[in-house]
Amino acid sequence: MATGRTHRPATRSRGIPEATVARLPLYLRALTALSERSVPTVSSEELAAAAGVNSAKLRKDFSYLGSYGTRGVGYDVEYLVYQISRELGLTQDWPVVIVGIGNLGAALANYGGFASRGFRVAALIDADPAMAGKPVAGIPVQHTDDLERIIQDNGVSIGVIATPAGAAQPVCDRLVAAGVTSILNFAPTVLNVPEGVDVRKVDLSIELQILAFHEQRKAGEEAAADGALPPAGAAARKAAQADQGPDGAAPAVMPA
Amino acid sequence: MATGRTHRPATRSRGIPEATVARLPLYLRALTALSERSVPTVSSEELAAAAGVNSAKLRKDFSYLGSYGTRGVGYDVEYLVYQISRELGLTQDWPVVIVGIGNLGAALANYGGFASRGFRVAALIDADPAMAGKPVAGIPVQHTDDLERIIQDNGVSIGVIATPAGAAQPVCDRLVAAGVTSILNFAPTVLNVPEGVDVRKVDLSIELQILAFHEQRKAGEEAAADGALPPAGAAARKAAQADQGPDGAAPAVMPA
DNA sequence: CCATCTTTGTGCACGCGTTCACAAAGACAT
DNA sequence: ATGTCTTTGTGAACGCGTGCACAAAGATGG
Numbered sequence A, B: 001m002a003t004g005r006t007h008r009p010a011t012r013s014r015g016i017p018e019a020t021v022a023r024l025p026l027y028l029r030a031l032t033a034l035s036e037r038s039v040p041t042v043s044s045e046e047l048a049a050a051a052g053v054n055s056a057k058l059r060k061d062f063s064y065l066g067s068y069g070t071r072g073v074g075y076d077v078e079y080l081v082y083q084i085s086r087e088l089g090l091t092q093d094w095p096v097v098i099v100g101i102g103n104l105g106a107a108l109a110n111y112g113g114f115a116s117r118g119f120r121v122a123a124l125i126d127a128d129p130a131m132a133g134k135p136v137a138g139i140p141v142q143h144t145d146d147l148e149r150i151i152q153d154n155g156v157s158i159g160v161i162a163t164p165a166g167a168a169q170p171v172c173d174r175l176v177a178a179g180v181t182s183i184l185n186f187a188p189t190v191l192n193v194p195e196g197v198d199v200r201k202v203d204l205s206i207e208l209q210i211l212a213f214h215e216q217r218k219a220g221e222e223a224a225a226d227g228a229l230p231p232a233g234a235a236a237r238k239a240a241q242a243d244q245g246p247d248g249a250a251p252a253v254m255p256a
Numbered sequence C: 001c002c003a004t005c006t007t008t009g010t011g012c013a014c015g016c017g018t019t020c021a022c023a024a025a026g027a028c029a030t
Numbered sequence D: 001a002t003g004t005c006t007t008t009g010t011g012a013a014c015g016c017g018t019g020c021a022c023a024a025a026g027a028t029g030g
Helices: A018-036 A044-051 A055-065 A077-088 A103-110 A144-154 A165-177 A204-224 A234-241 B018-036 B044-051 B055-065 B077-088 B103-110 B144-154 B165-178 B204-224 B234-241
Strands: A074-076 A094-099 A119-126 A139-143 A158-161 A182-185 A198-201 B074-076 B094-099 B119-126 B139-143 B158-161 B182-185 B198-201
Touching: A018 A044, A018 A055, A018 A077, A018 B204, A044 A055, A044 A074, A055 A077, A074 A077, A077 B204, A094 A103, A094 A144, A094 A165, A094 B204, A103 A119, A103 B103, A119 A144, A119 B204, A139 A144, A144 A165, A158 A165, A158 B204, A165 A182, A182 B204, A198 B204, A204 B018, A204 B077, A204 B094, A204 B119, A204 B158, A204 B182, A204 B198, B018 B044, B018 B055, B018 B077, B044 B055, B044 B074, B055 B077, B074 B077, B094 B103, B094 B144, B094 B165, B103 B119, B119 B144, B139 B144, B144 B165, B158 B165, B165 B182
Parallel strands: A094 A119, A094 A158, A119 A139, A158 A182, A182 A198, B094 B119, B094 B158, B119 B139, B158 B182, B182 B198
Antiparallel strands: none
């Protein structure tokens, strides 16, 4: 989403599909685990199983990066770790700022997964003056007033927004104006950004709602499949006590 | 992902595309905002802008749910809120358990977005005996030993995993065995689940790595576009001080 | 009642992503 | 050196999702 590139203009057309890019971190994680166990090589079948994807897909993904495998043997784990890291830009250091140090922001600051792969929490920023100076995860919180200076001083190009929904867009605008070109948004809002700025969003509520949709359908199907077979899961138990099936006649509001 | 349904077997083939389902919560959020402002109707164009999608896509999405619009006028906001809520299964109550009450788990428990839409945190579960009984977000933490009983007693079908990576799969197995059929996974691991169980994953590290990829490419393109135009953003500043371009000759490890 | 104007609903074409299936490539044993 | 066996890399077909563009539908004004 929000991958607003018009084309592959010049610079060499090594266009790696977006879907592939999204899987590279998955492969990298699996490979890192193998590396720690000192496994020298791995086949596409094994690695695909570890990453939870189809092996043909994995091979095609790697083919976009170049031919790094050896037929009859597989892939050299260490070499592949390096190649993927380089492709993802993880061989360099990425200073990151987190804006909005509430429950979620603090949890993110404490999250170990950040530092593990080239990402470094350069600063924590919050609008609450009472928070200023207070250390979270060993880093003192700074006030929003200094946002622009902080971005500039640290050469930050990746920002994480963990503010309430209402504050997200203004914060986003200021981050972008200060030079941030990639944003990870945890606030439940659609962010408007100029071309050239990438936004990825993480929304817990949306994920749950998608799960609820499938859950409801499972319950509906089980209920529709007659009461012959006894309900086994909690979903069936739930469906039994649900007042309204998934496709009942509209009970509440009706338009004019 | 992990939408392991073989087909639409029977029950009526009202197959709503997965991509559409993923957007429904987005529409619902925008519509709820309109509803709170007492806006009676909205056109596909306006709503699409608010949700950040193409208007044709929005209309097609709604067409899967039925014909709820009025040509020349638009959509009735209240009616649409109800229809989407019903389709997503949000007219009923979904008890949810959160397993793993560390930084992230606690933040999730405190997150207001849960309760807002039919989701209720039924229980918090952690493996640390020292946590047992301690209230988080007003809910006492219970020990992992009681996991099965808690699931059963509360009729839980949706579980949230916020444990360390190593604990995720065992916890997942126990949740599924106890009747949970939908899992939201925050642990950085691939979860193996039997057919019929849906898993959605949220991985902060992966999102950042995807951003880093695009960020690196932007920096590379800017650098390749000659030094004619002065570097404007922080990314360009960063690229200038980066030791290695995105496509330099392999410097470190090399395979045999 | 008719004409006009707005907005929906959708047929169609296009592009991306996935998967199968297989030929080419190389390791390894004899 | 040669044959066999494993595994990669990819051509090709298919299906899904997206967006254009337009006809149908209904509201609205005269």
